[in-house]
Amino acid sequence: MSTPFPLDTAIAPPAPAPVVARRAQAPVAKAPEAVKAAVDAKPLSSRHAALRAFLRNPAAMAGVVLLVFMLVLALFAPLLYPGDPLDMVAPPLLWPGQDAAYPLGSDSLGRDVIAGIAHGARVSLAVGVVAATLSLLIGVLVGATAGYFGGRIDDVLVRITELFQTMPSFLFVIVVVAIGQPSVPVIVFAIGLASWPVIARLVRAEFRALRETEFVLAARSQGFGHARIIFQEILPNALPPVIVTTSVLVASAILIESALSFLGMGDPNAVSWGSMIGQGRELLRTAWFLTALPGAAIVLTVLALNLVGDGLNDAFNPRLRGR
């Protein structure tokens, strides 16, 4: 999927200033504490400013509210709508509003639509978050290694990233799920495996820009190991664009999962919004609300994530703020 700011990644990061000049003034003589303070001070304060900008953005706040609503619905679904949402509880094909006990109607088998949507939120959000976490892990590891070490390692990892970007990711997910089993863990694995290249490219670009900066030289001059420099020094500074992309990653994982279960390749034992649309589709002519309602739930959730992503992007890129 796309990053919310393809332009920023398309434009080359600012070329690092001549390294030789910087090395001369590298703060070797300073006390370690002072170096550490200098390292941390700037990103922290700019991060506070970013948070403030985010909280003042009405669109982003609308996204947060919507997202919290969906999370609460997912968390409390077993309390609000106890029992298996796949059970037949109502007369079949009630229209929304026809019976107050089933406000969003029932499907052809008499299953409560609103219970399905609430329980579907659990599957959709869980798949989205876990799959995004998996691709975040792979992407950060690959991108950080490639960007930090460069050279031959970089060449190989970039090739692998390109390979995964070349294959149509949805087809790849279908192949992996078809080879494995249509269960939630396999689906999460497949989506995570298909969507890490975006993160890897982003992290690599950040690491390439940051590895020649003064604070990294300072860390090197103190004799820190590679792992410590990568994870404790560079990574925290490379995170803002990654955080922005994460919300888009979750959104796209939710979309992929819904398409998969719409095709009937989802977990047969779990209700998900996609599978509800797939079953409602057979009655599209007569009872179109069975297709429309779960779809609206997908749109609202993904919209919320995209609003949050846009808000984070504006907050972390003050240059673009107010556009």
Next chain:
Amino acid sequence: MNLRSASRTLARTAWQAVPTVIGVILLNFVLMQWIPGDAADVVAAESGSATAESMAQLRSHFGLDLPVLHQLAAYLNNLVHFSLGTSPRYNMPVVSLIGARLGNTLLLMVTALAFALAIGIAVGTVMAIRVGRWQDRTLSVLALLLYSTPGFWLGLMAIVLFSVHLGWLPTGGSESIGAGYTGWTHVVDVARHLVLPALAMSGFYIAIFSRLTRAAMLEVTRQDFVRTAEAKGLHPWTVNLRHVLRNALIPVTTVAGMHFGTLLGGAVVVETVFSWPGLGRLAFDSVAGRDYTVLLGVLLMSSLLVIVANMLVDLLHAWLDPRIQVR
């Protein structure tokens, strides 16, 4: 751009694509090894009865009892001879199965991409010119909404509105079956079947291209050559279209190329919604029939298609901006 520099660009990008092609083929082979059961199982299941001896015979016939490296060599040898194996289900070579569907999918994708680029660039241009005003804000909200909508759901809702309620357009298929249209009426018939699936597929990309065009135009607007063009006294429309938009198109085409693969993936779902007889449907049917030879053939072919599309985008870049040179 003359023919010679075009062919040089093409040769360079083709050379750069070689490792990716090798990688795709290797990954395809690895996936093939992971599949539970093998071709002998499939054939045995199709025939309904098999003994251990006949299974062993089948395995040695297909070369499945050979070491993995020998199987890889056989697979590569097949690929060199443009063979992707035979589908046990259709009892046809996978290449001809794919060939029969490829045209339909390409027609759908090219139409969807054309819709997305035309509408997206137009909307993005309007947003950039009217930045900050109500037109910009309304269109931004609409774009974000489209960006969040799954294409298959958009398609289903379009069927409800345009086919079921209004009765304007057909609900599925690629032509009226049995109507026997020829010539112009046939073209119109196919076009009518094409509109809804293409629109459903393009929704997401309309959103992407409009947002991107807007951002790129705002970026370009601040550059010196635009101020020069304005200072020369050029009409604002000329400045916007000839100077700003042309330069803003470079990131748009890059992203269009990047999303070609996603578009192909989306075709699987949209083709299923509209029963469009394309590659995506073939992939979906082969999942249902556990026909992995076809499935992996489709994955390989569509990856190669993406590589070709990226080469074309490189060519387009060289034409849009002659400064883009060998990297």
